[in-house]
Amino acid sequence: MTCLPQKTDKALGLVIDLDTCVGCQACVTACKGWNDQGYGVPLSDQNPYGSEPSGTFLNRVHSYQVMPEAAAPMIVNFPRSCLHCADAPCVTVCPTGASYKRAEDGIVLVNEDACIGCGLCAWACPYGAREMDAAAGVMKKCTLCVDRIYNENLPEEDREPACVRTCPTGARHFGDLADPASAVSQLVAARGGYDLMPEQATRPTNKYLPPRKKDRPDQASLLAPLLDIKATGLAGWLDRVLGKLP
Amino acid sequence: MNPASSVIIFTVLSGMGLGYLALLATAHDYTGAAAFWHWAFAYALATIGLAASAFHLGNPQRAWRAFTQWRSSWLSREAWGAVLTLLAFAPLALSDWLGLGLPRGFGWVGAVLAMATVIATGMIYAQIRAVPRWHHWSVPLLYLAYALAGGCLLAGFRMPAILALVGVAGAVLLHWRVGDGAFARARSSLGSATGLGALGQVEIFEPAHTAGSYLLREMIYVVGRRHVKRLRVIALGVGVALPILALLVVPGVGGFGLAIILYLLGAFAQRWLFFAEAEHVVGLYYGRR
Amino acid sequence: MCACRCGINVHLKEGRVSYIEGNRDHPINKGVLCAKGASGIMQVTAPSRLRTPLRRVGPRGSGAFEPISWEDALQTAVDWLRPLRDEAPEKLAFFTGRDQSQSFTGWWAQAFGTPNYAAHGGFCSVNMAAAGIYTLGGAFWEFGAPDWERSKLFVLFGVAEDHDSNPIKIGIGKMKARGARVIGVNPIRTGYNAVADDWIGITPGTDGLFILSLIHCLLEAGKVDLDYLARYTNAAYLINETEGPDKGLFVRNAEAQPFVIDRRTGAPAPWEAKGVQPDLGAKWQGHRTVFQHMAARYLAPDYAPEAVAARCGVPALRIRQLAAELADVAFNQAIEIAQPWVDFRGDAHASMIGRPVSFHAMRGISAHSNGFQTARALHLLQILLGAVETPGSWRMKPPYPKPMEAHPTPHFIAVPGKPLTGPHLGYVRGPEQLALKPDGSPARIDKAFSWENPFSAHGLMHMVIPNAVAGDPYRIDTLFLYMANMAWNSSMNTAQVMQMLTAQEPDGSYTIPRIIYSDAYASEMVAYADLILPDTTYLERHDCISMLDRPVSEPDAAGDAIRWPVVEPDRNVRGFQSVLLDLGARLGLPGMVAEDGSPKFRDYADYIVSHQRRPGVGPLMGFRGNGDGEGRGAPNPDQMARYIENGGFFQAHVPEEALFFKPWNAAYQDWAVKVGLFDSPQPYLFNIWSEPMRRFQLAAEGHGAVQPPDHLRERLKLAMDPLPIWYPTFGDAAEPFGFEVHALTQRPMDMYHSWGSQNAWLRQIRGHNPLFVPTKLWRKHGFSEGDWARVTSPSGQITVPVVHMAALNEHTVWTWNAIGKRKGAWALSQDAPESTRGFLLNHLISELLPAKGDGMRYSNSDPVTGQAAWFDLRVRLERAEPPAQAESLPAFGTLAMEGLR
Numbered sequence A: 001m002t003c004l005p006q007k008t009d010k011a012l013g014l015v016i017d018l019d020t021c022v023g024c025q026a027c028v029t030a031c032k033g034w035n036d037q038g039y040g041v042p043l044s045d046q047n048p049y050g051s052e053p054s055g056t057f058l059n060r061v062h063s064y065q066v067m068p069e070a071a072a073p074m075i076v077n078f079p080r081s082c083l084h085c086a087d088a089p090c091v092t093v094c095p096t097g098a099s100y101k102r103a104e105d106g107i108v109l110v111n112e113d114a115c116i117g118c119g120l121c122a123w124a125c126p127y128g129a130r131e132m133d134a135a136a137g138v139m140k141k142c143t144l145c146v147d148r149i150y151n152e153n154l155p156e157e158d159r160e161p162a163c164v165r166t167c168p169t170g171a172r173h174f175g176d177l178a179d180p181a182s183a184v185s186q187l188v189a190a191r192g193g194y195d196l197m198p199e200q201a202t203r204p205t206n207k208y209l210p211p212r213k214k215d216r217p218d219q220a221s222l223l224a225p226l227l228d229i230k231a232t233g234l235a236g237w238l239d240r241v242l243g244k245l246p
Numbered sequence B: 001m002n003p004a005s006s007v008i009i010f011t012v013l014s015g016m017g018l019g020y021l022a023l024l025a026t027a028h029d030y031t032g033a034a035a036f037w038h039w040a041f042a043y044a045l046a047t048i049g050l051a052a053s054a055f056h057l058g059n060p061q062r063a064w065r066a067f068t069q070w071r072s073s074w075l076s077r078e079a080w081g082a083v084l085t086l087l088a089f090a091p092l093a094l095s096d097w098l099g100l101g102l103p104r105g106f107g108w109v110g111a112v113l114a115m116a117t118v119i120a121t122g123m124i125y126a127q128i129r130a131v132p133r134w135h136h137w138s139v140p141l142l143y144l145a146y147a148l149a150g151g152c153l154l155a156g157f158r159m160p161a162i163l164a165l166v167g168v169a170g171a172v173l174l175h176w177r178v179g180d181g182a183f184a185r186a187r188s189s190l191g192s193a194t195g196l197g198a199l200g201q202v203e204i205f206e207p208a209h210t211a212g213s214y215l216l217r218e219m220i221y222v223v224g225r226r227h228v229k230r231l232r233v234i235a236l237g238v239g240v241a242l243p244i245l246a247l248l249v250v251p252g253v254g255g256f257g258l259a260i261i262l263y264l265l266g267a268f269a270q271r272w273l274f275f276a277e278a279e280h281v282v283g284l285y286y287g288r289r
Numbered sequence C: 001m002c003a004c005r006c007g008i009n010v011h012l013k014e015g016r017v018s019y020i021e022g023n024r025d026h027p028i029n030k031g032v033l034c035a036k037g038a039s040g041i042m043q044v045t046a047p048s049r050l051r052t053p054l055r056r057v058g059p060r061g062s063g064a065f066e067p068i069s070w071e072d073a074l075q076t077a078v079d080w081l082r083p084l085r086d087e088a089p090e091k092l093a094f095f096t097g098r099d100q101s102q103s104f105t106g107w108w109a110q111a112f113g114t115p116n117y118a119a120h121g122g123f124c125s126v127n128m129a130a131a132g133i134y135t136l137g138g139a140f141w142e143f144g145a146p147d148w149e150r151s152k153l154f155v156l157f158g159v160a161e162d163h164d165s166n167p168i169k170i171g172i173g174k175m176k177a178r179g180a181r182v183i184g185v186n187p188i189r190t191g192y193n194a195v196a197d198d199w200i201g202i203t204p205g206t207d208g209l210f211i212l213s214l215i216h217c218l219l220e221a222g223k224v225d226l227d228y229l230a231r232y233t234n235a236a237y238l239i240n241e242t243e244g245p246d247k248g249l250f251v252r253n254a255e256a257q258p259f260v261i262d263r264r265t266g267a268p269a270p271w272e273a274k275g276v277q278p279d280l281g282a283k284w285q286g287h288r289t290v291f292q293h294m295a296a297r298y299l300a301p302d303y304a305p306e307a308v309a310a311r312c313g314v315p316a317l318r319i320r321q322l323a324a325e326l327a328d329v330a331f332n333q334a335i336e337i338a339q340p341w342v343d344f345r346g347d348a349h350a351s352m353i354g355r356p357v358s359f360h361a362m363r364g365i366s367a368h369s370n371g372f373q374t375a376r377a378l379h380l381l382q383i384l385l386g387a388v389e390t391p392g393s394w395r396m397k398p399p400y401p402k403p404m405e406a407h408p409t410p411h412f413i414a415v416p417g418k419p420l421t422g423p424h425l426g427y428v429r430g431p432e433q434l435a436l437k438p439d440g441s442p443a444r445i446d447k448a449f450s451w452e453n454p455f456s457a458h459g460l461m462h463m464v465i466p467n468a469v470a471g472d473p474y475r476i477d478t479l480f481l482y483m484a485n486m487a488w489n490s491s492m493n494t495a496q497v498m499q500m501l502t503a504q505e506p507d508g509s510y511t512i513p514r515i516i517y518s519d520a521y522a523s524e525m526v527a528y529a530d531l532i533l534p535d536t537t538y539l540e541r542h543d544c545i546s547m548l549d550r551p552v553s554e555p556d557a558a559g560d561a562i563r564w565p566v567v568e569p570d571r572n573v574r575g576f577q578s579v580l581l582d583l584g585a586r587l588g589l590p591g592m593v594a595e596d597g598s599p600k601f602r603d604y605a606d607y608i609v610s611h612q613r614r615p616g617v618g619p620l621m622g623f624r625g626n627g628d629g630e631g632r633g634a635p636n637p638d639q640m641a642r643y644i645e646n647g648g649f650f651q652a653h654v655p656e657e658a659l660f661f662k663p664w665n666a667a668y669q670d671w672a673v674k675v676g677l678f679d680s681p682q683p684y685l686f687n688i689w690s691e692p693m694r695r696f697q698l699a700a701e702g703h704g705a706v707q708p709p710d711h712l713r714e715r716l717k718l719a720m721d722p723l724p725i726w727y728p729t730f731g732d733a734a735e736p737f738g739f740e741v742h743a744l745t746q747r748p749m750d751m752y753h754s755w756g757s758q759n760a761w762l763r764q765i766r767g768h769n770p771l772f773v774p775t776k777l778w779r780k781h782g783f784s785e786g787d788w789a790r791v792t793s794p795s796g797q798i799t800v801p802v803v804h805m806a807a808l809n810e811h812t813v814w815t816w817n818a819i820g821k822r823k824g825a826w827a828l829s830q831d832a833p834e835s836t837r838g839f840l841l842n843h844l845i846s847e848l849l850p851a852k853g854d855g856m857r858y859s860n861s862d863p864v865t866g867q868a869a870w871f872d873l874r875v876r877l878e879r880a881e882p883p884a885q886a887e888s889l890p891a892f893g894t895l896a897m898e899g900l901r
């Protein structure tokens, strides 16, 4: 189990559009809500109403400020969850085989019944995509909502991850990144989707779409005044303006 | 990384115990009660160490599963190594105690296994690219050096112990030297972690959450870094230089006793640093490493 | 759950809520949910939920209560209220917070007979609402929406989240996916403004000037939609230029109707006559058109970009570029829909021409003391571009568009034992309609519709407590509040409001003798009430999102919705609306008791179905009569079931030929009458020139019988200008005294005011808040990470942690709204980060402006509408040592509310 499949038939994953994400955190709680009662044990919270609350989440949204050399500073909201890497180090380190990558669709999962909670896979993941549940002592991670995307009890249109379904801006896309014809692959191609920390050699499946170019540089305005109002006065202006009417 | 005491105890004691076992099997020939006590002590150290590792498991009752993935997982290999080592030494230990006269060459099998186990322990850390400080062959070397020095001290070999301690010093210095620049060499930055680096300088604006989390506790341990300098002095001074001095100036068992205590202090300090100083790349996302 | 009114599907497991997701068919959210909605389950399980009716036993504010029965609670309320109704109904002040049943609570208050009713609109966004109604007959807020499918350029002013939070997010997402451009005008670049393609980091309070400068550029270049102006606005009306009481009013004909000059004949013609071509350039007997007055004003060099740039914090070139871009998209990239239509004049149009430029604005322009005029300026910009109700622009949602004249005027005369003769809130047309007593003093406790704020269409909830305690204009007996955390985050000047709530007379009685409050959770306000009527949570009751209120309409369809209980309360709580009906029946209020004196409605669910506001028109428009009735029809006992079957909502679709140009589109007008929105067609012209405003100016100039007090004359002359103007906010007066920095708040998308903090998931995301400081001030004060600042305003001081933010206007600091909590409230532990590090900016905001030379203190509100000017706040920053235990200051005592859990 712990060996990675040579090749997966599909590479299901997410494409996250940083140009569109407003940082609303909807995907964070939708993920928690679904997975709290879905795949595996609930996502527990410790000290939930106390001074130091803490809990297990499979998806977190950060916010960064980017300061270009010569343009206005930007804020980029940045969702972070498991990237379902092709070369997933979290899988190979696992001593129990609980952590595995599926050959059929590339989803990286934890078999919670086999997990001893050693935490090694979380150490191995560069992206912080795994969180050990403090109540159950097992490793939790994004399942790509396997219990939704193949769930025959759900209507066809709902067979997508909870976070994708809830994202109000449509910044999250789900699909097969191994299929170059898929909508997600085309989006990645069109918008220059990229990998996070390529130097970590994990070959993530999930891709991020960069913010589009923002804040047009100051260039000349195209609006030319009708005439010199100082010289011609309001009457002259009025003549010109109303003269435009048919 | 969070320096969990269970893991520190595990790595220090099991390494020392395995080193001692290896020497008992190859360089000593105790017999009778003496053999019993020495072997028992060495076994105890190694097993206490290994047992300690179970304390940081979320579900220790399933620990047996850790044996299943030896083909890919260093942790699994280490588990096998530890058990095989302990098993491999058993006939010799019995033979030493009961005077069965098993050929001593047998001990070498166990010794090789023991050292392999120590290397496997080191590899658990060294394999983790996400912690650049660890991701280097100097880590298993470091573990090996500590195991050997610990073993020599327990085995009562004065000169070898001194040499092994010098080896520890070398390994530690190498580890620090390599480690201190490792994060930068790994080329991971907030820019690469977010992919936004090309747009401009990237900084944290708001954290993803104000509450605590497993990641923050486990991977982003920044609390004790200000003690680094002092602990490095303790690791080398108390853990290496002073034991050598003790061995040189205090004769007899006393010298060894003192040296062992100092060695342990130093080893714990070094091991604490090994974790506390190690920065996980995930810290980039939080602007804290 | 919140005022966005999204549709949800609630999944149950063994009778307990297990998962909540968006309803895909729902017109508002189309399946998506926000962070709060998706964690609504934590709202229903929060330990802070009130469990039983309570009567105060300790001193006010101590948190000491005894549980009582509902019978006891209701009887107590009746004992308090009955004498008031019989003797002096105005001694009850009934104010509600973000109430989604305002048409019901208002109806109740009307039946009780008190003039003192309003919801929270006065401190929220009445500038937006009133400016929209007075100008366009519809408003931004949640009453209109950009044409997300067709718009090519979307400019967003001062919005962090808004009520239409999911629709805006869906819309922005759609626009970005299409490659359309989004521009954010906001001092702070987060959220929507972070994803905007362009960010204009304007200095707070200057949007009006910025917008009028855009108008200057457009006029200068002649880039305005003349045809649109002539046909659909009052730009061609003539302004009376004769000195005297009619100066500045429209020139009227013998039937007292304003008229236009027909270009075809050069002669006067009725504005609505078939074929008439109103002449914008007309001059008639010395009177010029609105258009010419407008051009004369905005072409003046005061509005040139170069003249306003420094004040607005936006380079002049940037202003010119935006004007050019607006003009380019509106006129060069116009769109056309091949849909013939007929206007109210009977003129047929072969197609619908669209100006694909849309705008949206909210509290960033609204919550300033120049907000009404700023919002008017923005509407004027839209009108000049022909970008209202045309394809690709901004469109109104039924029941809007609706001319100002179709709204009621305020009713306020209290007669013991009698209901009020009409609704409390409305739109005044002139001084005669102000809510004044015969002696000229305000008739309402909040002084709404007085000379201080004539157009206060939503009341002034933020002034109720201060006025009641000051006895100005008079004292009250019972303050009845619902769903408003007035002791904390919805008040200005929190520290003093808490003192006012506990203020005592020399004889030891409370200055506000009685406070009844309905909340669902252990909020700060609960501690200050005498009688608590605990409400259910949102999944435990019926609700009605009615067409009479703030419905779930979209520009293409009128829509309303219900919510029905999916779980039974596990506590001794009751839905507030049902309780109010019960109280009404016990008090024998008209409309709430049957002939035989028994309660007319079983509960709120019954009211929703059976109540009729006008014959055939009730709270819900769908499935009326035998089930086919749309808008009109007799009550249908199966209505609720039909709504549930239909996913909880109903939509009446606007016919194709009626989708655009609604105020003038005959097909739309007919449809609106058919579905019961109007009783007769109501076409109208947009008000570039506002005659009601001019009437107040005239009064201030000394004309007319109803005269303002002298000290308000100058202010009225300025603020009631019939053409949009800009003046510095009243807060700017603090600048010369060293309060140079603007301080703002924004709503976090993941929190709803104060109640997100009781949600165990949300509070992990945002458990405390820092003050964000721009680079320039960060450097100036030598701040570094982990530092604290002392922030001082003319009325208060706080000490709080600071964080650096680059994408921020350089004169502005800000924080997230309502994260800070009082210790002991919300069933959080006393050392919860919300109450240790978290803080409110409200401590710095005064409800009154500093005293002026004349000794008068005006409320910190817009002089036109009374809108609370939250964002006028000016402060001074200093680096400070972290306070003891690194807890933000001021710290108030712990509320001892454990007993409530």
Ligand SMILES: Nc1nc2c(c(=O)[nH]1)N[C@H]1C(S)=C(S)[C@@H](COP(=O)(O)OP(=O)(O)OC[C@H]3O[C@@H](n4cnc5c(=O)[nH]c(N)nc54)[C@H](O)[C@@H]3O)O[C@H]1N2
Pocket: C097, C098, C120, C123, C124, C125, C482, C483, C484, C485, C486, C489, C490, C491, C518, C519, C520, C521, C522, C523, C524, C525, C535, C536, C537, C538, C576, C745, C746, C752, C753, C754, C755, C817, C818, C841, C842, C870
């Ligand atoms: N500094 C600053 N202050 C502001 C603003 C700002 O921008 N900056 N904005 C202002 C604006 S626009 C507004 S609208 C106000 C909002 O302020 P409030 O209207 O006070 O809003 P909430 O904090 O939501 O408080 C409403 C109360 O309703 C209770 N509640 C929640 N659900 C229910 C329910 O189902 N039934 C009942 N009966 N009660 C319930 C909550 O527990 C809470 O006590 O804040 C204002 N305050």
Ligand SMILES: Nc1nc2c(c(=O)[nH]1)N[C@H]1C(S)=C(S)[C@@H](COP(=O)(O)OP(=O)(O)OC[C@H]3O[C@@H](n4cnc5c(=O)[nH]c(N)nc54)[C@H](O)[C@@H]3O)O[C@H]1N2
Pocket: C003, C098, C124, C125, C157, C158, C159, C160, C161, C162, C163, C164, C165, C185, C186, C187, C188, C202, C203, C204, C205, C206, C207, C362, C363, C364, C365, C368, C744, C745, C746, C747, C748, C749, C750, C751, C752, C753, C871
């Ligand atoms: N998640 C969530 N949604 C909510 C609420 C909530 O509490 N949480 N509350 C609801 C309520 S009651 C309301 S009233 C709405 C309010 O919704 P918004 O109108 O979005 O209100 P604020 O969050 O106060 O945002 C005001 C924005 O105006 C900007 N601003 C301030 N001053 C100026 C200025 O002078 N010029 C410009 N251009 N911008 C300025 C601020 O930076 C901020 O971005 O949201 C509703 N929706």
Ligand code: SF4
Pocket: A081, A082, A083, A084, A085, A088, A089, A090, A091, A108, A124, A125, A126, A127, A128, A129, A130, A141, A202
């Ligand atoms: S993101 Fe982390 S947890 Fe997910 S597959 Fe990659 S390495 Fe494993």
Ligand code: SF4
Pocket: A093, A094, A095, A096, A097, A098, A099, A110, A114, A115, A116, A117, A118, A119, A120, A121, A122, A138, A139
């Ligand atoms: S925590 Fe569980 S899944 Fe992760 S490596 Fe250990 S056993 Fe495998």
Ligand code: SF4
Pocket: A030, A031, A032, A034, A035, A058, A059, A081, A082, A141, A142, A143, A144, A145, A161, A162, A163, A164
């Ligand atoms: S795919 Fe499912 S599990 Fe993964 S982040 Fe989205 S909601 Fe969470």
Ligand code: SF4
Pocket: A020, A021, A022, A023, A024, A025, A026, A027, A028, A061, A077, A079, A166, A167, A168, A169, A170, A171, A172
């Ligand atoms: S739901 Fe969508 S917009 Fe909101 S934080 Fe998640 S990805 Fe971003």
Ligand code: SF4
Pocket: C001, C002, C003, C004, C005, C006, C029, C032, C033, C034, C035, C036, C037, C038, C165, C166
């Ligand atoms: S915006 Fe309001 S109504 Fe919509 S999902 Fe969020 S909380 Fe619920």
Ligand SMILES: [Mo]
Pocket: C123, C124, C125
């Ligand atoms: Mo509001």
